Amino acid sequence: MTTDRSTKKWSLQEYHRLGEAGLLQDGRYELLNGEIVEMSLVGIRHKDCVSRLMRVLGPRTAGVAQLESQQPLVVGGDEPVPDVFLLRPSPDFYEGRHFNVGDVLLLIEVAESTLKTDQEVKVPKYAQHGVPEVWVVDLGGDRVWVYRHPQGGVYTHIQAYGRGDVIRLVGLEGVELEVDEILGKTWF
Secondary structure, three states, X not given: OOOOOOOOOOOHHHHHHHHHOOOOOOOOEEEEOOEEEEOOOOOHHHHHHHHHHHHHHHHHHOOOOXXXXXXXXXXXXXEOOOOEEEEOOOOOOOOOOOEEHHHEEEEXXXXXXXXXXXXXXXXXXXXXXXXXXXXXXXXXXXXXXXXXXXXXXXXXXXEEEEOOOEEEOOOOOOOEEEHHHHHOOOOO
């Protein structure tokens, strides 16, 4: 789909109408800062990392959070598609409604070719909307960037974790992951 990105900013409602009309069927898209952005192809390392995160987080957060992967998330007037996120538990499992940023406990973006967009576009958007904790898995850099404590639209605590480190979730006491569990085998 071609859009005149220099003039047209899409609203969330317009974006949803395009999807309902079948005009966004030829790819995977996100709405970021009013622009319809085609998502990058998912590479093997990206797929493997998301799978590992789902396998590891599932049992560790069962009963205390709802685990989702690659689903649209309403963030203000935008709709990114995070790789993995944990939501506050809901008795109805969020049926019949979109996932909303206000329900997020942890959001994870896996960056194989999207590190710049994840860090410069998505992370600030998540901070502006109060996501308490964001991880950006930097596959090329072999590390996990952790963003915490949003205040005034920015994260006040940013830390990089490498192999051998352990990340403890702020919002879910007792839940921790080893960086090696997230990154998997060494590729270089």
